[in-house]
Amino acid sequence: QSALTQPASVSGSPGQSITISCTGTTSDFGAFNYVSWYQQHPDKAPKLMIYDVHNRPSGVSDRFSGSKSGNTASLTISGLQTEDEADYYCSSYTSISTLVFGTGTKVTVL
Amino acid sequence: QVHLVQSGAEVKKPGASVKVSCQASGFTFRNYGVTWVRQAPGQGLEWMGWVGGNNGNFNFAQKFQGRVTMTTDTSTNTAYMELTSLKSDDTAVYYCARKVGTNWFDPWGQGTLVTVSS
Numbered sequence: 001q002s003a004l005t006q007p008a009s010v011s012g013s014p015g016q017s018i019t020i021s022c023t024g025t026t027s028d029f030g031a032f033n034y035v036s037w038y039q040q041h042p043d044k045a046p047k048l049m050i051y052d053v054h055n056r057p058s059g060v061s062d063r064f065s066g067s068k069s070g071n072t073a074s075l076t077i078s079g080l081q082t083e084d085e086a087d088y089y090c091s092s093y094t095s096i097s098t099l100v101f102g103t104g105t106k107v108t109v110l
Numbered sequence: 111q112v113h114l115v116q117s118g119a120e121v122k123k124p125g126a127s128v129k130v131s132c133q134a135s136g137f138t139f140r141n142y143g144v145t146w147v148r149q150a151p152g153q154g155l156e157w158m159g160w161v162g163g164n165n166g167n168f169n170f171a172q173k174f175q176g177r178v179t180m181t182t183d184t185s186t187n188t189a190y191m192e193l194t195s196l197k198s199d200d201t202a203v204y205y206c207a208r209k210v211g212t213n214w215f216d217p218w219g220q221g222t223l224v225t226v227s228s
Contacts, residue, residue, distance in 0.1 A: 051214035093213035
């Protein structure tokens with residue numbers, strides 16, 4: 001199972017909006033809406049930011065939003081803040097009941 | 111407060127095995143699954159597999175088939191991941207996480223560094 005494809009890096013200025021894409025195949029995304037996004041700061045454990053494409057867990061800022069169209073999912077961070085600087089990973093349930101992560105995107109706040 | 115605490119760092123020789131533990135608190139352990147994810151130095155996240163809290167269901171990434179065992183002990187609310195026939199490229203931080211939905215994990219343990227070196 002190959003990793004989902006994400007851009008290596010995305011940057012933006014404070015207050016701007018950025019979008020991170022996550023592209024897979026039909027067997028990765030399939031007919032499911034089981035895409036999640038994780039934020040990881042250096043030397044820290046990942047933190048769940050979005051689940052089931054667009055749902056936010058309790059405590060996650062509404063500046064984070066998710067969507068999916070066909071075989072591409074997206075994470076948008078609006079009103080970019082310095083603390084948003086981190087690595088972001090998408091993940092998807094697959095048609096063979098496994099899970100695959102994206103390649104990861106480093107977000108830099110300029 | 112939902113919490114997962116993992117065992118400490120390990121140093122192993124090639125060919126050896128390692129067993130990492132993940133103790134849960136703050137929720138009914140048997141009602142959730144546990145997933146294991148690893149991250150090699152400077153690399154991305156790699157899903158290894160998941161196991162039901164009551165040890166009923168499990169699934170592993172194909173690359174780990176035959177080398178990994180994932181178990182749970184509901185009497186101590188602890189999950190275990192054992193990886194055998196270690197190679198240098200198994201050097202990584204190994205994370206456990208509570209499997210809440212079909213494919214989402216929250217929270218995560220603090221991670222366990224496993225170093226494989228001769």
